[in-house]
Amino acid sequence: MSSAVCWIIRIAxxxxxxxxxxxxxxxxxxxxxxxxxLLLPALLAWAVLLAAYNRAxxxxxxxxxAWIVFGLLRAVSxxxxxxxxxxxxxxxxxxxxxxxxxxxxxxxxxxxxxxxRRDVSVAYITIFYAVGGITMFWMVHSAGGVANFFDSLLNAxxxxxxxxxxxxxLSLSCMSTLGFIALVPHMIIMAVREIRGN
Amino acid sequence: MNESPEVxxxxxxxxxxxxxxxxxxxxxxxxAVVILGAAFASLLPxxxxxxxxxxxxxxxxxxxxxxxxxxxxxxxxxxxxxEKKVPSQKPNEQVAAxxxxxxxxxxxxxxxxxxxxxxxxxxxxxxxxxxxxxxxxFRRRYVAIGxxxxxxxxxxxxxxxxxxxxxxxxxxxxxxxxNKDMRLMGLSRSLLKMAVLAMLVNIWIGLVLIAFVVTVxxxxxxxxFWTHLSNRLATLTPGMPTIDLTWVLDVLKHQNPYAFERLLxxxxxxxxxxxxxxxxxxxxxPFIFAGLVLWVFYWPRLMRVRELYADARTAESFxxxxxxxxxxxxxxxxxxxxxxxxxxxxxxxxxxxxxxRIPWLGSQLEEHPTDFKRVCCLDxxxxxxxxxxxxxxxxxxxVILLDLATRGVLTAAYIFEPGPYLPIIxxxxxxxxxxxxxxxxxxQPPEKSREKPATxxxxxxxxxxxxxxxxxxxxxxxIAQIVxxxxxxxxxxxxxxxxxxxxxxxxxxxxxxxxxxxxxxGMVGAGSGPWPALMGTVISWTQFVDVHVLRPMLYFxxxxxxLLFAFLWADAALKRRAVTWYGLGQGIRRAFWIIxxxxxxxxxxxxxxxxxxxxFPEVYPGWSAWAVGGLALGAGLAVGGxxxxxxxxRRWASRCPECERDTTVGGWYFPGKRCPSGGHQxxxxxxxDY
Numbered sequence: 001m002s003s004a005v006c007w008i009i010r011i012a013x014x015x016x017x018x019x020x021x022x023x024x025x026x027x028x029x030x031x032x033x034x035x036x037x038l039l040l041p042a043l044l045a046w047a048v049l050l051a052a053y054n055r056a057x058x059x060x061x062x063x064x065x066a067w068i069v070f071g072l073l074r075a076v077s078x079x080x081x082x083x084x085x086x087x088x089x090x091x092x093x094x095x096x097x098x099x100x101x102x103x104x105x106x107x108x109x110x111x112x113x114x115x116x117r118r119d120v121s122v123a124y125i126t127i128f129y130a131v132g133g134i135t136m137f138w139m140v141h142s143a144g145g146v147a148n149f150f151d152s153l154l155n156a157x158x159x160x161x162x163x164x165x166x167x168x169x170l171s172l173s174c175m176s177t178l179g180f181i182a183l184v185p186h187m188i189i190m191a192v193r194e195i196r197g198n
Numbered sequence: 199m200n201e202s203p204e205v206x207x208x209x210x211x212x213x214x215x216x217x218x219x220x221x222x223x224x225x226x227x228x229x230a231v232v233i234l235g236a237a238f239a240s241l242l243p244x245x246x247x248x249x250x251x252x253x254x255x256x257x258x259x260x261x262x263x264x265x266x267x268x269x270x271x272x273x274x275x276x277x278x279x280x281e282k283k284v285p286s287q288k289p290n291e292q293v294a295a296x297x298x299x300x301x302x303x304x305x306x307x308x309x310x311x312x313x314x315x316x317x318x319x320x321x322x323x324x325x326x327x328x329x330x331x332x333x334x335x336f337r338r339r340y341v342a343i344g345x346x347x348x349x350x351x352x353x354x355x356x357x358x359x360x361x362x363x364x365x366x367x368x369x370x371x372x373x374x375x376x377n378k379d380m381r382l383m384g385l386s387r388s389l390l391k392m393a394v395l396a397m398l399v400n401i402w403i404g405l406v407l408i409a410f411v412v413t414v415x416x417x418x419x420x421x422x423f424w425t426h427l428s429n430r431l432a433t434l435t436p437g438m439p440t441i442d443l444t445w446v447l448d449v450l451k452h453q454n455p456y457a458f459e460r461l462l463x464x465x466x467x468x469x470x471x472x473x474x475x476x477x478x479x480x481x482x483x484p485f486i487f488a489g490l491v492l493w494v495f496y497w498p499r500l501m502r503v504r505e506l507y508a509d510a511r512t513a514e515s516f517x518x519x520x521x522x523x524x525x526x527x528x529x530x531x532x533x534x535x536x537x538x539x540x541x542x543x544x545x546x547x548x549x550x551x552x553x554x555r556i557p558w559l560g561s562q563l564e565e566h567p568t569d570f571k572r573v574c575c576l577d578x579x580x581x582x583x584x585x586x587x588x589x590x591x592x593x594x595x596x597v598i599l600l601d602l603a604t605r606g607v608l609t610a611a612y613i614f615e616p617g618p619y620l621p622i623i624x625x626x627x628x629x630x631x632x633x634x635x636x637x638x639x640x641x642q643p644p645e646k647s648r649e650k651p652a653t654x655x656x657x658x659x660x661x662x663x664x665x666x667x668x669x670x671x672x673x674x675x676x677i678a679q680i681v682x683x684x685x686x687x688x689x690x691x692x693x694x695x696x697x698x699x700x701x702x703x704x705x706x707x708x709x710x711x712x713x714x715x716x717x718x719x720g721m722v723g724a725g726s727g728p729w730p731a732l733m734g735t736v737i738s739w740t741q742f743v744d745v746h747v748l749r750p751m752l753y754f755x756x757x758x759x760x761l762l763f764a765f766l767w768a769d770a771a772l773k774r775r776a777v778t779w780y781g782l783g784q785g786i787r788r789a790f791w792i793i794x795x796x797x798x799x800x801x802x803x804x805x806x807x808x809x810x811x812x813x814f815p816e817v818y819p820g821w822s823a824w825a826v827g828g829l830a831l832g833a834g835l836a837v838g839g840x841x842x843x844x845x846x847x848r849r850w851a852s853r854c855p856e857c858e859r860d861t862t863v864g865g866w867y868f869p870g871k872r873c874p875s876g877g878h879q880x881x882x883x884x885x886x887d888y
Binding site: 122126133134140145147190193 | 265336337339406418423426427430
């Protein structure tokens, strides 16, 4: 990495940490609008960091870790939000939600980085069909029907009943989309490499 | 002198197998026909299977896997591609000392470039347990060499005494690219791998989706569900107009009313699940079974044969075999330089080698020919094609696989008993091409007249064991032997059928009748039951055994063997005569294809339909316009082909292209035959240069 990129990364980390720290300490004092406006640079800094670490993110293990972290944070945020909390605990709950959002973005970033760096399009599509069907089957079955399943999806509290299934559905839907999008470009790249013989 | 001039001047030489259709290509075609033939059957309108996963699974995915293969190989062996070093831009920075690996690599690439094949492969030096191995695709070419082996190779290439054998090692690797067998090997590997994997995934995904659809349909296909969903969406977007989704139900009903009605009924859930999953497995399992058999038996053979062709190409380049035979001997010291493998690698190797220890079967699974076989094939190139027993088993097994793959649910509506077209035509084409080298050498003088280099006693004993026994028997005998082996293998399948029926009779007959009904309905994709009973009511067991087993046995046991023998013999006889069209030069290669193609057309359009009508009158009750048209076309082709052959024969047969028009060259052709008057070498391109 060049020194300029190193500096950008340091600044992004600083912004991200500062804003999240501020929200944790003074979240309950700040007006909601200000807190929301503060989230914007924090997410921007997070996006810069994700772009900067694309090499590390573009691996299967990173995909796995990011989505497991997202699932855990989602479980924690669900548990905290269902309990009545106030003061600093409320700030912590908000912070977990923000981190959960960041983990979700990181999960998407890992999927994008991986498919951009390596031709995993067919693997994405295969995983989607192989795991997606059984996940849907299990979620619908556990919800007690398709109508109940849709109800639970549309209802925030109900939707959170499926911590693992919800995370899987989010990742798999992204995988299938990326898989179909990347299939042809990767094939073209391979064909060009073949024609050029390198 | 009593000897004729021909006997004096003509001397038997080796056949140039590189000028004829390669056995590698024949095996590749067999693999491709079995897999792709069945896959493209899913495009037929009555196939009732979603063609996309099947066709893409065996076309797009294998091609993609093949193109990715070099990268996978590079990653697996921690190889790096050649990188051009950019000179340092900073003037005060010291130029680093050149890397010895780079020197070795450049040296070896220079040697490879000197062998004259373009584009020259990139050399990859590795610490992984690799000796010398070439890999690549159409245009990307690599040669991986172990570090220690690369150093030894470079050292020995600098020594005048050791240069030739070590150059032969490199030339052998290049020959894989020159022979184009690298792409055939890679494509067949990817085709088999992807056909098996894609179909396994297809079955899994299909079963899950069928289960999902069958489970949710009784709820989703009710109008109440869509009304509920519309209302639920309306609550999410207050103030916005309500979205009515009830039209979806009408669309679904309109698409397939039959399936819609059955999906609505929860009582039919099990029957629907059974019939759909049976149909799906019936469509995909033949690919998996055929793919595995081809992977286990055909692919290793392709690998072995390509090594023999690479040897032939190397010998052709060196114009002699001594260097290559020495290279084969020097291979073992190079092998001993492979770094000590880790425990895990040793375990993997042990697992891999387990099947190779099985008697007879092990030799069929070997991916490399023995040194002895390699030397034998250099001495007698036709031995590359193996003997009549090997080709008989190869073709017989392919015929059974084709039968299995094309008689599944995808083509049940198109292929009737006995379904002989694809298997018989494929068998005829493969055997005709396989027999071509035998035809080219069939006119050679007896073995004793051939000049052999001086050998000691042990070499003579070894040569006696050399697998060239097939050369001693005549062509008709070879053809008869091959046809008998193919027939025996084909009949084995029917005998197996007979055994299964006997077991059915002796066990739960009623249960088997219901199972057979389900199989028949599953084959035609009849959806869910209740089905009217077929076995035991509409069709009796006697009829079933007669139509499904006994008459096919009669067909393939009594009718097809003489038919196949006659056509193969005709093909061989016509080609044997066509080889004497010396004036046509290399143009006789086209004549070979015309002869084989014409005979295959006559076989398909006249012989097989007549046999079908003869043995299965109830399946083929009368001569349709198409069948009569086919007969007329076949007859036309036969007459046209005959006239063409006669004219070509009159024009070119037995005429030396170098001498005057009236010079006649008597007798059959053999490699090394010379014109009796001018002494010119006839068909020089068919004579090996080593």
